[in-house]
Amino acid sequence: MLGIRERGRAGARGGGGEAPGRGPEKRARTARDRPAGRWLWGVGTALLLLAVHSNWHLAAAAWLFPVFLLRYARLRPARHGLPRVGYALGLAQLVWLISTGMVFVPSVVAVFAVLALVQTLPFAADRLVAARAGSVCSTLVFPVVLVCGEYLFTRLAGFGDYGALGFTQHAFLPLVQLASVTGVYGVSFVVAWTASVAHWAWQRGFRWPEIRRGAVVWAGVLALVLGAGGVRLVYCAPTTETVRVAGISAGRAAERATERALHTAGEELWRPRNLVRADPRRVRAALAPVTDDLVAATDREARAGARIVVWPETQARVLANDRQRLLGRVAGIARKRQVYVNTAFALHIPRPPYVRNVAALVTPEGKVAWTYDKTHPTPMEPMTPGEGAVPVTGSPYGRLATVICYDADFPGLMRRAADQGTALIMVPANDWAGFESLHAQRAVFRSVEYGYAMVRQSVHGVATAMDHQGRIRGLADYFTADRQTLVAEVPVQPRTETLYSRTGDLFALLCTGGTLLVAALGVRGRRARAGAPGAGGERP
Known part of the structure; x- marks a missing residue:
């Protein structure tokens, strides 16, 4: 009887035998x-x-x-x-x-x-x-x-x-x-x-x-x-013929002066809605330190030999009525020094959403070749997106194009520049502590994918210039310098055709x-x- 009971217990534990795949060896x-x-x-x-x-x-x-x-x-x-x-x-x-x-x-x-x-x-x-x-x-x-x-x-x-x-x-x-x-x-x-x-x-x-x-x-x-x-x-490898490019940002003293002016008297002028409704003279005076510093830096780098100058994204802020005045000042430098200046600024307009994020290229003839609105605002930017048409213009240094910051994270948009034979794409940008290097590192892939050089001038981040193979030709970290200036010799050559630019996302x-x-x-x-x-x- 004892033996029968023991066998019965064993059978109950094993369910009438070892279940498939659950033998002693498997359990161990x-x-x-x-x-x-x-x-x-x-x-x-x-x-x-x-x-x-x-x-x-x-x-x-x-x-x-x-x-x-x-x-x-x-x-x-x-x-x-x-x-x-x-x-x-x-x-x-x-x-x-x-x-x-x-x-x-x-x-x-x-x-x-x-x-x-x-x-x-x-x-x-x-x-x-x-x-x-x-x-x-x-x-x-x-x-x-x-x-x-x-x-x-x-x-x-x-x-x-x-x-x-x-x-x-x-x-x-x-x-x-x-x-x-x-x-x-x-x-x-x-x-x-x-x-x-x-x-x-x-x-x-x-x-x-x-x-x-x-x-x-x-x-x-x-x-x-x-x-x-x-x-x-x-x-x-790129050719030995290069063009000197300068990326500029306003100094910290100018930034602090503008920020103090925008935050005084409890009016919160830093909010676009309040800024466009305030006294234009007061707003103009508050914004002047940064714009004046950028204009002065443009002239300084042009005199030092830069043939292309790139501004950062939205560090400059401009009222709609003052836009032509600012571009006129830059045009005077462009004509005198024979440089291309890709300005970038927040353009404050009197209707919602009260701000546009734009880049405007001023040519050595003093003309505005394009005004481009950012196609992909970030989730933190309550503004109307641009139409997504990447502007391209010819120059002695190859065809030039621009997008703005976050735009470069969208391969389809960057392809539009490649389709138009872009040799150098300029990317005004504005990052922040904790994100200062990420966009610059990702941008390496855009240059390699589409075969064009890139200058990415990022205030509050790392500014970089690279050739079409991803080599870093220049770097300037906003957080390690009082005045962030990127100077680089960028190869001058026609855009290098890549298989990816032809086949797209086939892989x-x-x-x-x-x-x-x-x-x-x-x-x-x-x-x-x-x-x-x-x-x-x-x-x-």
Whole structure:
């Protein structure tokens, strides 16, 4: 009787025998994996926080963090592991929002919450689809779905191309050259695929006979990408003929004088609505220190040899009735010194939204070649967007164009400049502490993607000048100088045609097609498991 009862208890515990996949060996392995899983999540999350593109990010961390989070997701049940990977990605976005000061903008927080969900999808695809395949081809699932998510977020969210993993590699120029073929998405793919291959090898204990073929394929592709990038840097280098460009910002003393004048007497003249309704003489006097300083700096840099001068975004503020007077002063310098001056200012108008964010190019003939309104105001800028027509004009230094600050985060808009043969694009900008380097680093990819040089003059941030291959030709940090002045010799040559400027987002579209295939394989596999003998409660 005792033996019968013991056998009965054993049968009850085992459900009449060991369930499929839950034998003693499996239970022991799961128990061993639990602490390892927590450790993997912690390391992956820590590396992820360092990998998010910020002023303090580490490029190497972007290659490493997916390895640990992929491993963690594989070791845990999907219903537990994937949400925790999502938590890590959401935490990284929250840290980014806090570090940049964007956490106080509700619309931005909402968009980045969606981004965290999108970034979880490639981990889900790896866990639910790639985990059931054994070949090295399964390593493509993670990077393909990641690139698809980046592309769809850029196209649908209306927030620029934020969240692209490739931006973390802005200083790795041999790899960045891939953007001339695929856009930033190709760089994201290489980084993500490397992590996926590393995880695939780790899963096989790094046993060389098992991973040899996959490792050789990965190493060959990476060598080809970096080798081609190195060849492009060496053999397609810019010409030695250059033009001297100066980016100028008003000094801090002038900024402080204007700010004091706008905040006195409790009238809050810094608000556009109040400013346009106040006494014009008082407003003109309050705004004069900055505009006078910029005009004086324009003349100073022109006398020093600059042939192109670029102002920053909205540091100067001008009443609508004073616009011609300001441009007339700049035109006098342009004619006398034979320079192009890309002015930029907040133009205060008497009707809502009471301000326009504009750039106006003054030519050596003293004429205004264009007046451009910012196409993509940020969520913090309550102003009417421009029409999106990128202005381009000829010059002895190649065709010149302009956009304003946040506009450069939209690849489609920047393509319009390339389509018109732009050789040098000028980008007036205005950043802030916590965000001072990010736009400048992202701008490297726009130059490489479309083959034109760029001068980005950013007050309250890092101003940069770069050639069409992403080399930094000049840099000026607002926070380390009393008077931010960028002076650079920028190569003069026709725009370098790139494959990306011809084919557009073809690579990203291919990854989108690949993601549909991954989804179809996932559905097919789920149905096959549901119909297998023993599934759905059926017994063999």
